[in-house]
Amino acid sequence: MVLLPVTTHAEETSQPYLIGRGMSDITGPSYGVQMWGFGREDQLTEGLHIRQRSRAFIVAQANDPTKRLVFVSADLGSIEHHITLAVIDQLKQQYGDYYSINNVILSATHTHAGPGGYWHSRSDLGLEGGFYPTHFSAIVKGITASIVSAHQDLQPGTIYLEKGNLNNGGANRSVPAYLENPKNERDQYARNTPTAMTLLKFVDDSGPIGMLNWHALHPTAMNYYNRLISGDHKGYASLQMEKLQGTRYTDKSDFVAAFAQSDPGDVTPNTNLDNTGPGTTDVETTQIMGDRQLQVALDLFNNAQDTLSGSVESHQIYVNLADYEVGDKFTNAGSQTTCPSAYGYSFAGGSTEDGGGHFLFEEGMTQQSIWLDLLIGWLTGAPKWTAAVKDCHAPKAILFETGSGNPPLQSQIRSITIARIGQLVILAMPTEVTTMAGRRLRATVMNELGDWAQHIVLAGYSNGYAGYVTTPEEYLVQQYEGGHTLHGRWTLPAYQQIVSRLSKALDTNSPVTSSTVYDDWRGKSFEKTLESDDISVTPKGSNYGDSLSSATSAYSKGDTVTAQFWSTNPSAYYVTGNNYMLVEVQKSSGWQTIATDSDWTTTVRWRKQDESFIATLSWHTPKTIEAGRYRLTHQGQDAEGNVFRGISGNIQIN
Numbered sequence: 172m173v174l175l176p177v178t179t180h181a182e183e184t185s186q187p188y189l190i191g192r193g194m195s196d197i198t199g200p201s202y203g204v205q206m207w208g209f210g211r212e213d214q215l216t217e218g219l220h221i222r223q224r225s226r227a228f229i230v231a232q233a234n235d236p237t238k239r240l241v242f243v244s245a246d247l248g249s250i251e252h253h254i255t256l257a258v259i260d261q262l263k264q265q266y267g268d269y270y271s272i273n274n275v276i277l278s279a280t281h282t283h284a285g286p287g288g289y290w291h292s293r294s295d296l297g298l299e300g301g302f303y304p305t306h307f308s309a310i311v312k313g314i315t316a317s318i319v320s321a322h323q324d325l326q327p328g329t330i331y332l333e334k335g336n337l338n339n340g341g342a343n344r345s346v347p348a349y350l351e352n353p354k355n356e357r358d359q360y361a362r363n364t365p366t367a368m369t370l371l372k373f374v375d376d377s378g379p380i381g382m383l384n385w386h387a388l389h390p391t392a393m394n395y396y397n398r399l400i401s402g403d404h405k406g407y408a409s410l411q412m413e414k415l416q417g418t419r420y421t422d423k424s425d426f427v428a429a430f431a432q433s434d435p436g437d438v439t440p441n442t443n444l445d446n447t448g449p450g451t452t453d454v455e456t457t458q459i460m461g462d463r464q465l466q467v468a469l470d471l472f473n474n475a476q477d478t479l480s481g482s483v484e485s486h487q488i489y490v491n492l493a494d495y496e497v498g499d500k501f502t503n504a505g506s507q508t509t510c511p512s513a514y515g516y517s518f519a520g521g522s523t524e525d526g527g528g529h530f531l532f533e534e535g536m537t538q539q540s541i542w543l544d545l546l547i548g549w550l551t552g553a554p555k556w557t558a559a560v561k562d563c564h565a566p567k568a569i570l571f572e573t574g575s576g577n578p579p580l581q582s583q584i585r586s587i588t589i590a591r592i593g594q595l596v597i598l599a600m601p602t603e604v605t606t607m608a609g610r611r612l613r614a615t616v617m618n619e620l621g622d623w624a625q626h627i628v629l630a631g632y633s634n635g636y637a638g639y640v641t642t643p644e645e646y647l648v649q650q651y652e653g654g655h656t657l658h659g660r661w662t663l664p665a666y667q668q669i670v671s672r673l674s675k676a677l678d679t680n681s682p683v684t685s686s687t688v689y690d691d692w693r694g695k696s697f698e699k700t701l702e703s704d705d706i707s708v709t710p711k712g713s714n715y716g717d718s719l720s721s722a723t724s725a726y727s728k729g730d731t732v733t734a735q736f737w738s739t740n741p742s743a744y745y746v747t748g749n750n751y752m753l754v755e756v757q758k759s760s761g762w763q764t765i766a767t768d769s770d771w772t773t774t775v776r777w778r779k780q781d782e783s784f785i786a787t788l789s790w791h792t793p794k795t796i797e798a799g800r801y802r803l804t805h806q807g808q809d810a811e812g813n814v815f816r817g818i819s820g821n822i823q824i825n
Contacts, residue, residue: 186233186327186328186329186375187232187233187234187329187479187480187481187593188230188231188232188233188327188328188329188330188479188483188592189229189230189231189232189233189236189239189325189326189327189328190228190229190230190324190325190326190327190328190330190373190375190380190381191228191229191320191321191322191323191324191325191326192226192227192228192229192320192321192324192373192380192381192427193226193227193228193316193317193318193319193320193321193322193323193324193423193427194224194225194226194227194317194320194420194425194427195224195225195227195313195314195316195317195320195748196222196223196224196225196313196747196748197223197224197225197245197246197247197309197310197313197314197747198219198222198223198224198400198747199216199223199285199286199288199289199306199309199310199400200216200286200288200303200305200306200741200742200745201216201217201218201219201286201400201741201742201751201775201777202215202216202217202218202740202741202742202777202784203215203216203740203742204216204286204287204288204303204306204742205286205287205288206283206284206285206286206287206397206398207247207248207249207283207285207286207287208248208281208282208283208284208285208287208391209283209394209395209521209526210528211395214395214397214398215398216286216398216399216400216742217398217399217776217777217778218398218399218400218774218775218776218777218787219399219400219741219751219768219774219775219776220284220399220400220401220454220771220773220774221400221401221402221406221407221410221768221769221770221771222246222400222402222768222769223245223246223247223282223285223400223402223406224245224246224313224317224402224406224409225243225244225245225246225313225314225316225317226243226244226245226317226383226409226427226428226429227241227242227243227314227317227318227320227321227427228241228242228243228321228373228381228383228427228429229241229318229321229322229324229325230242230330230483230592231325231483232482232483233327236325237269238482238483238484239269239270239274239483240274240276240483240485240590240592240597241270241274241275241276241318241321242276242278242383242431242597242630243275243276243277243278243314243317243318244278244279244280244383244429244430244431244432245277245278245279245280245310245314246279246280246282246285246402246405246406247279247280247281247282247285247289247310248279248281248282248283248285248287249279249281249290249632249635249636250277250278250279250601250632250633250634250635250636251289251290251291251635251636252582252584252586252601252634252635252636252689253290253291253307253691253692253693254277254289254307254310254311254314255272255275255277255586255634255635256272256689256691256693257307257311257693258275258277258311258314258315258318259271259272259275261311261315262275262315262318262319265319266322269322270318272487272586272634273485273486273487273588274485274487274590275318275634276485276588276590276597276599276630276633276634277314277633277634278431278432278599278630278631278632278633278634279432279632279633279636280390280402280403280405280406280430280431280432280632281389281390281432281435281603281631281632282390282393282401282402282403282405282406283390283391283393283395283403284390284393284397284399284400284401284402284403285400285401285402286306286400288301288302288303288306288307289302289303289306289307289310290302291307291692291693291695292580292581292692305745306745309745309747312747313747320423323423324380324423326375326376327375327376328373328374328375328376328380329373329374329375329478330371330372330373330374330478330479330592330593331371331372331374331475331476331477331478331479332369332370332371332372332475332477332478332479332594332595332626333369333370333372333471333472333474333475333476333477334367334368334369334370334471334626335367335368335370335467335470335471336366336367336368336467337366337368337386337463337464337467338362338366339463340364340366340386340388340438340440340460340463340464341364341387341388341389341435341438341439341440341442341460342364342438342439342441342442342444342524343363343364343437343438343439343606344389344437344438344439344441344444344522344523344524344525345437345522345524345534345605345645345650345651345652346363347535347648347650348437348605348641348644348645348648348650348652348653349363349437349605349606349607349645351642351644351645351647351648352607352642352644352645353644356607357607360610363606364387364437364438364606365386365387365433365434365435365438365606365609365610367386367387368384368385368386368464368467368468368471369384369385369386369595369626369628370382370383370384370468370471370472370475371383371384371479371595372471372472372475377424379416379426379472380424380426380427381426381427381428381429382412382426382427382428382429382468382472383428383429383431384429384430384431384464384468384471385431385432385433385628385629385630386430386433386464386467387432387433387434387435387438387606387609387631388404388405388435388438388440388460388464389435389438389439389440389525390402390403390404390405390406390432390440391403391439391440391441391522391525391526392404392440392441392450392453392456392457392460393453393454393457394441394446394453394525394526395526396453397453398776399774399776401457403457403461404440404456404457404458404460404461404464405430405431405432405461405464406430406461407457407458407461407771408428408430408461408462408464408465408468409428409429409430410769410770410771411461411462411465411771412428412430412465412468412469413425413426413427413428415469416428420767420769428468430464430468431630432630432631432632433609433628433629433630433631434603434604434605434606434608434609434612434629434631435603435631436602436603436604436605436606436608436609436631436639436640436641436652437605437606437650437652438606439522439524439525440456440457440460441456441524441525444523444524445524446524446525446526446527458771479592479593479594479595480593480594481591481592481593481594481623482591482593482680483590483591483592483593484590484591484677484680485588485589485590485591485677486588486589486590486673486676486677486682486683487586487587487588487589487683488586488587488588488669488672488673488683488685488687489584489585489586489685489687489688489689490584490585490587490665490669490685490687491583491584491585491687492509492512492583492584492585492637492657492658492662492665493509493510493511493512493574493575493579493583493658494508494509494510494511495508495509495658495665496508497509497661497664497665497668498668500668501615501664501665501667501668501671502643502661502664504643507660507661507664508563508661509563509658509659509661509662509665510560510563510564510574510658510659511560511563511572511573511574511575511579511583511658512572512573512574512579512581512583512637512638512657512658513556513560513564513567513569513570513571513572513573513574513657513659514569514570514571514572514573514654514655514657515536515564515567515568515569515570515649515653515654515655516532516536516537516543516567516568516569516570516649516654517532517533517534517535517536517567517568517649517650517651517653517654517655518570518651518654518655519531519532519570519654520532520533520534520535520536520651520654521534521651522534522650522651522652523651528651531543531546532570534649534650534651534654535648535649535650536568536649536654537566537567537568537649538568539561539568539569540568547570547571551571553571553572553573553580554572554575554576554580555572556569556571556572556575557572557575560572560574560575563659564659564660565660566647566649567646567649567653567654567659568649570654573657574657574658578690578692582689582690582692584687584688584689584690585601585635585637586601586634586635586689587599587600587601587666587669587670587673588633588634588673589616589670589673589674589676589677590677591624591677594623594624594625594626595625595626595627595628596616596620596624596626596627596628596677597627597628597630598612598613598616598627598628598629598630598670599630599633599634600612600629600630600631600633600640600666601631601632601633601634601635601636601637602631602632602636602637602638602639602640602666603631603632603638603639603640603652603655604629604631604639604640605639605640605641605642605645605652607642607645608640608641608642608645608663609629611642611663611667612629612663612666612667612670613627613629615667615670615671615674616670616671616674618671618674619671619674619675619678620674620677620678621678624678637657637658638655638656638657639652639653639655639656639657640656640662640663640666641653641656641662641663642663643660643661643663643664646659646660646662647660707738707739707740707743707779707782707783707784708782708783709737709783710737710781710783713737714737714815715736715737715738715739715807715809715815715817716736716737716738716805716807716815716816716817717736717737717817718734718735718736718817718818718819718820719735719736719737719785720734720735724820724821724822724823725822725823725825726792726822726823726824726825727824727825728792728793728794728795728796728798728824728825729791729792729793729794730791730792731789731790731791731792732789732790732792732801732803732822733787733788733789733790734787734788734803734805734819734820735785735786735787735788736785736786736788736805736817737783737784737785737786737817738777738784738785738786738805738807738817739784739807739808739809739810740777740779740784741777741807743810744807744808744809744810746808749806749807749808749814750767750768750769750806751768751775751786751805751806751807752767752768752773752775752788752803752804752805752806753766753767753803753804753806754766754767754770754772754773754790754801754802754803754804755801755802755803755804756797756799756800756801757799757800757801757802757821762802766790772790772791772792772793773788773789773790773791774788774789775787775788775789775805776789786805786807788803788805788819790803792824796824797824798824798825799823799824800821800822800823800824801821801822801823801824802818802819802820802821802822803818803819803822804816804817804818804819805817805818
């Protein structure tokens with residue numbers, strides 16, 4: 172076991188916490204893997220725009236370091252719960268009982284611009300294209316590495332909290348559903364979307380070391396036409412904030428900036444409500460929405476003055492939502508029961524405002540079709556739902572049911588965590604929560620807590636993925652979000668009842684027990700290995716890294732420079748942490764790297780030619796760049812693990 176880096180003077184200072192930050196690369200396979208989120212089999216990765224990263228923070232009480240909380244924000248579509256279990260297993264091997272399911276929160280930003288294939292399931296139902304062990308392992312390794320770095324970084328520090336509003340963020344994409352909520356409830360709020368941003372500023376004796384904020388906005392600015400890996404607007408905002416703070420991604424002392432996700436279930440960045448806007452392209456929309464979050468975050472960061480103080484506590488519980496009984500206190504309709512998970516027709520219709528789904532379906536479908544049911548059964552092989560399941564989910568028209576069977580096609584066990592850092596409460600849920608559902612959940616928590624609780628954030632997409640949570644009123648109209656509310660109309664009241672119990676336990680620091688255990692399917696999933704796919708060969712007479720075409724010799728500031736190289740399949744020879752691309756400038760001391768494949772100004776795209784692969788490197792030169800001589804470098808790895816490099820011709824920027 173590694174001993175805690177606790178200093179004896181921690182208790183003697185005004186710094187009530189030990190704070191650690193860490194960051195690690197979790198970039199997924201960049202070619203030929205179905206992307207997570209839109210469920211389109213034709214949306215396969217072709218390259219890389221910005222890298223996916225895991226950003227970790229640990230906060231421990233200075234006077235009792237065993238009381239600690241881990242919060243991770245990862246550039247992923249979801250944190251499938253087996254990822255959480257695997258990360259905790261690795262942490263236990265190094266640190267014993269310091270870390271457990273009780274005090275580790277892994278949260279996804281929910282980017283739709285990353286590769287899938289990391290879910291353990293008896294059936295992926297065509298949504299992920301298979302299970303890829305190498306991708307799963309790389310995610311687990313990267314997240315664990317970020318937490319280990321945070322653990323090793325623990326030092327006495329201060330946490331400042333500031334709150335503000337982003338009023339020109341996203342738009343509600345399901346207004347007809349939102350308007351079904353009671354008018355007197357809606358009238359309490361100025362907007363039909365969450366606008367709040369809550370920010371933590373972490374400072375130790377060296378100065379600011381990190382920033383973590385929560386704001387609700389769907390990362391669907393990069394739409395389903397995109398084929399490049401990206402963290403979407405939250406990944407972009409993180410990069411820009413880190414750049415402003417001097418982060419180089421080469422040092423464990425780097426400033427870490429996490430733009431974490433909250434409750435954006437019905438909030439789209441595509442403000443034109445037609446899969447576009449406010450930018451003219453998806454890349455431009457991503458940048459605009461990222462910049463808007465960045466500007467609010469910078470203002471909060473620079474003005475943060477309120478300090479957190481008080482204990483660090485956390486409580487977690489597993490609940491089986493296949494048949495969970497909910498009391499009248501939360502349903503206002505007598506005792507009700509949740510349902511085995513099932514997807515609705517409206518799920519297949521997709522969110523119209525974010526591009527829609529299958530042409531045979533649309534939002535608002537509540538009538539079952541015998542012809543569609545026959546087609547669905549033939550295409551998916553999913554078992555036919557029973558009359559009882561249909562009645563339970565009414566008025567949802569069931570697309571396919573995944574919650575029955577022994578075991579079911581999807582786990583019915585959900586993990587919910589509530590934690591505090593001083594006056595701040597974090598409610599971590601494995602779901603996509605709509606605007607009004609989020610407001611009701613926060614109110615449920617606050618009603619159970621004492622005056623010490625001054626702030627609450629809802630961290631969605633945490634320690635699992637369990638679809639959407641709508642209000643019972645929203646559920647009835649079966650917009651996309653209602654069709655993807657997996658456990659029926661009473662899903663939200665069920666979560667309210669659960670978090671009410673957790674909140675009481677947090678307020679009194681009482682233990683929470685549950686006899687329910689998670690379905691551990693590791694090693695039991697269908698596996699499709701990346702290594703077997705598209706093993707590349709170089710054309711006769713050439714080597715990996717050889718240049719096919721290079722940039723012309725002279726460019727103006729603001730131009731885009733490209734270069735092509737013979738390469739390998741980045742998914743077949745898959746290693747995280749390596750840069751596929753470098754932009755270098757010539758100095759008197761030699762060539763210096765000024766950008767990598769994680770910069771917003773660069774892209775790497777692969778294409779297959781016969782049995783070989785060609786990598787195209789692009790660099791959009793900043794208009795503020797200094798004139799001088801530059802070059803593009805391509806790096807990769809072959810089947811034997813040998814690293815190769817290819818260098819373009821010299822590029823003059825005038």
